[in-house]
Amino acid sequence: MRFGALRGELRGGAVVGQPDQRGKQMPKQKTDRGAAKRFKVTGTGRLRRRQAMRSHLLEKKSSKRARRLGREVAVAAPGDVRSVKRLLGI
Numbered sequence: 168m169r170f171g172a173l174r175g176e177l178r179g180g181a182v183v184g185q186p187d188q189r190g191k192q193m194p195k196q197k198t199d200r201g202a203a204k205r206f207k208v209t210g211t212g213r214l215r216r217r218q219a220m221r222s223h224l225l226e227k228k229s230s231k232r233a234r235r236l237g238r239e240v241a242v243a244a245p246g247d248v249r250s251v252k253r254l255l256g257i
Contacts, residue, residue, distance in 0.1 A: 202254035206242065214242040214251055 221236040
C-alpha cells in the first residue's frame, strides 16, 4: 500500500474531504504588453507617449521640428487616459 493512500490522498494530490482549491481564485489582471511599451507613467501618475512622424524621412523636416517631435508629450484626452490606464492595469 502506498504511503499517500494511508493519508487519504487521491491520485491527483487532493486530500479527500477537502474542497479542491484549483480554479477557485480570480484570474490575475495582465498588463497589455503593447501599451506597456508605448506609454510611460510619471511619478505623479500622468501618462506620457512618444509623438509620431519621427521614425524616418527626417531630411525634409526642419531640425527644430525633428527635435520637437522627439520629446514625449502627455496623453491629452480624458477618454484616452482612462483607456490606457485600464490597459496598463493602473
